[in-house]
Amino acid sequence: MSRILSSSIARKVAMALSALFLIIFLLIHLTVNITSLFSKDVFNELSHFMGTNFLVQFLMQPILIFGVVFHFVMGFVLELRNKRARTVKYVKYNGAANASWMSRNMAVSGGVILAFLVLHFIDFWFPEMNYKYIEVLPEDPTRYFEELQHKFTNPLRVGAYVIAFVLLALHLLHGFQSAFQSIGLNKYTNCVKSLGKIYAVAIPAGFIIIALFHYFNH
Amino acid sequence: MNLTLKIWRQKGPQDKGRMVEYKVTDISEHMSFLEMMDVLNESLVAKDEEPIAFDHDCREGICGMCSLQINGEAHGPDRGITTCQLHMRMFKDGDTIYIEPFRANAFPVIKDLVVDRMAFERIQQAGGYISVNTSGNTQDANSIPISKHNADLSMDAASCIGCGACVASCKNSSAMLFVAAKVSQFALLPQGKVEAKDRVKNMVFQMDLEGFGNCTNTGACEIECPKGISIENIARLNREYLAATI
Ligand code: HEM
Numbered sequence: 271m272s273r274i275l276s277s278s279i280a281r282k283v284a285m286a287l288s289a290l291f292l293i294i295f296l297l298i299h300l301t302v303n304i305t306s307l308f309s310k311d312v313f314n315e316l317s318h319f320m321g322t323n324f325l326v327q328f329l330m331q332p333i334l335i336f337g338v339v340f341h342f343v344m345g346f347v348l349e350l351r352n353k354r355a356r357t358v359k360y361v362k363y364n365g366a367a368n369a370s371w372m373s374r375n376m377a378v379s380g381g382v383i384l385a386f387l388v389l390h391f392i393d394f395w396f397p398e399m400n401y402k403y404i405e406v407l408p409e410d411p412t413r414y415f416e417e418l419q420h421k422f423t424n425p426l427r428v429g430a431y432v433i434a435f436v437l438l439a440l441h442l443l444h445g446f447q448s449a450f451q452s453i454g455l456n457k458y459t460n461c462v463k464s465l466g467k468i469y470a471v472a473i474p475a476g477f478i479i480i481a482l483f484h485y486f487n488h
Numbered sequence: 489m490n491l492t493l494k495i496w497r498q499k500g501p502q503d504k505g506r507m508v509e510y511k512v513t514d515i516s517e518h519m520s521f522l523e524m525m526d527v528l529n530e531s532l533v534a535k536d537e538e539p540i541a542f543d544h545d546c547r548e549g550i551c552g553m554c555s556l557q558i559n560g561e562a563h564g565p566d567r568g569i570t571t572c573q574l575h576m577r578m579f580k581d582g583d584t585i586y587i588e589p590f591r592a593n594a595f596p597v598i599k600d601l602v603v604d605r606m607a608f609e610r611i612q613q614a615g616g617y618i619s620v621n622t623s624g625n626t627q628d629a630n631s632i633p634i635s636k637h638n639a640d641l642s643m644d645a646a647s648c649i650g651c652g653a654c655v656a657s658c659k660n661s662s663a664m665l666f667v668a669a670k671v672s673q674f675a676l677l678p679q680g681k682v683e684a685k686d687r688v689k690n691m692v693f694q695m696d697l698e699g700f701g702n703c704t705n706t707g708a709c710e711i712e713c714p715k716g717i718s719i720e721n722i723a724r725l726n727r728e729y730l731a732a733t734i
């Protein structure tokens with residue numbers, strides 16, 4: 271791996287591919303979760319499928335975890351390397367003159383998302399793993415909706431989710447089109463940029479609506 | 489106009505260096521930034537002080553020799569120009585102006601505001617050329633059909649003057665815009681196709697070796713580039729590199 275990733279462009283492309291993978295994942299994740307706004311049964315059914323399907327659990331889930339870990343480790347490694355490329359700093363550096371806040375602070379927005387992911391894993395993933403694979407409790411296909419609702423009773427948690435998703439939106443406002451540029455696809459740049467803006471706002475907004483909906487409707 | 493200048497002074501590569509404050513008076517708004525620096529230097533020489541070293545050559549915006557990070561921007565606040573083409577009318581009476589060398593570990597400071605940009609030369613030497621025998625039998629370039637579209641794009645890329653503003657502006661000190669321009673100008677032409685794979689691999693290898701950072705597509709380079717080199721060239725560089733390595 272270190273040989274494949276020995277050049278700056280290879281690292282850049284790997285970063286973009288992991289990011290594009292996460293973009294697809296988020297879309298699927300939102301699609302499942304959004305059903306909880308309309309139908310308890312559909313949400314339970316989909317969650318039950320995702321939670322018990324062999325391919326999802328033992329193929330897609332490990333790939334996803336690898337993708338997330340790769341993405342943030344690589345992101346921080348690149349950030350450090352880039353800092354090391356200029357050890358004597360400018361006394362005055364007007365970054366805002368030529369680049370957006372989002373593009374200059376991917377590690378900041380990424381760091382907040384990472385902190386959120388830790389919370390998110392403690393909230394849902396660890397209990398889930400415990401339920402299924404450690405305590406091996408009997409599967410109840412109708413338990414998911416209540417579990418979800420229960421999580422969003424705490425206003426602090428809801429607040430943390432909202433903040434994290436705002437930062438995710440900022441991360442994606444730069445990241446989405448950046449990933450396409452990184453893999454060399456710039457033929458449809460305007461299209462990608464518009465699509466990126468829609469995605470970057472709509473997906474986090476969807477998650478925020480879900481969190482708020484369950485907070486106000488339990 | 490009267491100005492306060494905060495200028496980086498550094499005796500040599502080993503010196504730590506520091507910002508020193510100077511005052512200049514009666515600066516005409518029609519002067520170029522370098523002429524303003526000349527005025528300051530003349531006053532320093534008159535006082536028997538060491539003048540401030542800075543790079544320049546053509547003073548016509550074509551050679552790429554002048555540099556300077558002015559108020560935190562490469563070549564100062566104006567767009568599409570080099571420092572020699574920056575005019576004092578861009579500033580107001582009473583302004584404080586920060587003047588620093590282009591910063592990147594790959595561009596070490598030689599003295600004061602002069603930096604060593606030989607890293608760019610070494611990248612060029614790694615592949616920024618085409619090999620043709622000047623035997624007298626070389627085919628006339630005009631007899632090779634090239635689409636107007638590609639010829640224009642190649643010409644745009646070829647207008648890079650190797651000034652280093654892209655590196656200086658980039659928060660990552662990435663040289664991708666420069667390398668992208670130098671790769672693109674050949675990648676778009678049939679003459680460049682023959683050595684395309686080796687060229688892109690060798691130039692990127694040398695770029696990494698010089699210690700430039702990784703591009704994160706902030707786009708700062710494109711905004712600060714005096715020749716308006718587009719980051720579309722960086723996407724092309726990535727494509728060329730992928731095609732050459734996979
Ligand atoms: C786990 C926490 C995360 C951290 C620490 C993180 C960090 C970073 C950093 C530092 C970069 C800039 C690196 C570069 O462009 O070279 C980046 C880029 C990116 N991130 Fe994240 N990120 C995280 C999560 C996510 C998530 C959940 C998504 C989307 C679903 C995402 C999408 C992107 C995209 C699209 C890019 C642009 C890739 C490119 O420019 O080629 N990130 N991330």
Ligand code: SF4
Pocket residue numbers: 647648649650651652653654655665666669709712713714715716717
């Ligand atoms: S790409 Fe633009 S900023 Fe960079 S070296 Fe060439 S002319 Fe200068």
Ligand code: FES
Pocket residue numbers: 543544545546547548549550551552553554570571572573
């Ligand atoms: S001195 Fe030649 S471009 Fe400024």
